Amino acid sequence: MTDHDDDQWPGLTGDQDGTVLGTIKQKLIDTKEQWARDGRGQSGEAAPAKGPDKPRLPPGQRLTQDFPVLDLGIQPPIAPDEWRLTVSGLVDNPIDWGWADFHDQPHVDIVTDIHCVTTWSRYDNRWQGISGPQFLSVVQPRADAKYMVFHAHDGYTTNVPVKVFNDDEVILAHTWNGEPISRAHGGPIRPIIPKLYLWKSAKWVKHITFLDKDAPGFWEVRGYHNDADPWKEERYG
Numbered sequence: 001m002t003d004h005d006d007d008q009w010p011g012l013t014g015d016q017d018g019t020v021l022g023t024i025k026q027k028l029i030d031t032k033e034q035w036a037r038d039g040r041g042q043s044g045e046a047a048p049a050k051g052p053d054k055p056r057l058p059p060g061q062r063l064t065q066d067f068p069v070l071d072l073g074i075q076p077p078i079a080p081d082e083w084r085l086t087v088s089g090l091v092d093n094p095i096d097w098g099w100a101d102f103h104d105q106p107h108v109d110i111v112t113d114i115h116c117v118t119t120w121s122r123y124d125n126r127w128q129g130i131s132g133p134q135f136l137s138v139v140q141p142r143a144d145a146k147y148m149v150f151h152a153h154d155g156y157t158t159n160v161p162v163k164v165f166n167d168d169e170v171i172l173a174h175t176w177n178g179e180p181i182s183r184a185h186g187g188p189i190r191p192i193i194p195k196l197y198l199w200k201s202a203k204w205v206k207h208i209t210f211l212d213k214d215a216p217g218f219w220e221v222r223g224y225h226n227d228a229d230p231w232k233e234e235r236y237g
C-alpha cells in the first residue's frame with residue numbers, strides 16, 4: 001500500500017481544492033493517523049549497537065530497490081525558471097533565491113541511504129546539490145535559532161532542529177542518481193535529511209523559517225514522532 005496511487009486516482013495533481021480531492025486527501029490523512037495510533041511498522045526491536053557493529057538497516061525496516069512515491073496527492077508542477085526559495089525568521093541573511101542563485105553556490109555529490117516510516121529503506125542514493133552546512137553558512141542563523149520549519153507548495157510542513165540540518169549528509173538536492181529530481185519526488189529541489197525518516201525531507205519546498213521554539217509540522221501534529229530517528233525507531237508518539 002502506498003499513500004498515493006496514480007492508477008487509482010488519475011489526474012490527482014495541481015493545487016485544486018475540489019470536494020473530491022478534499023475527500024481523498026482526508027481519507028489518506030485519516031488512514032495514516034490511524035497507523036500512527038496503531039503503531040504500525042513498530043518492530044519493538046532494541047536499538048542496535050553503535051559503531052562497527054551497527055547494521056546498515058535500521059530496526060523494523062526492509063530494503064527496497066525502487067523509490068516509492070508518498071505524499072498528500074498534490075504534486076505541484078514547478079519549472080526551474082519559476083522556482084524560488086525564501087528564508088525568514090532568526091537569520092542574518094534572509095535569502096530569496098532563484099534557480100541561478102542556487103546554482104551559483106558550491107555543490108557537493110554524496111551517497112546516502114534513506115529510510116521511510118512506512119518501513120522501506122533504499123540504499124546508495126546519489127545526490128547533488130548544496131550541503132546543509134553550506135546553506136547554513138549563507139543564511140547565517142542567529143544564536144537563538146534552534147529549529148527550522150520547511151514549507152512546501154502543497155501546504156505540507158515539517159520541523160527539523162538546526163543542529164540536525166548542520167550535517168555533511170544533509171543536502172538541498174537537485175539531482176538523484178544522475179537525473180534531475182522528478183516532480184513526483186519533490187523536484188526541482190528537495191532537502192534530504194538522511195539521518196531522519198523521510199517525512200522530514202519536504203518535497204516542493206518554497207520557504208524555510210528559523211525559530212527559537214519548536215513548531216511541529218503536518219505529520220508531527222498527527223501522531224508522528226517529533227524527532228524521527230530511524231535508529232531509535234522514532235516512528236510515532
Ligand SMILES: Nc1nc2c(c(=O)[nH]1)N[C@H]1C(S)=C(S)[C@@H](COP(=O)(O)O)O[C@H]1N2
Pocket residue numbers: 067068069070071072073116117152153154156184185186198199200201202203204205219
Ligand atoms: N511537500 C511534501 N513533502 C513531503 C510529503 C508531502 O506530502 N508533501 N510527504 C512526506 C512523506 S510522509 C514521505 S514518506 C516522503 C516521501 O518521499 P518520496 O515520495 O520521495 O518517497 O516525503 C515527505 N515529504
Ligand SMILES: [Mo]
Pocket residue numbers: 070116117118199
Ligand atoms: Mo510518509
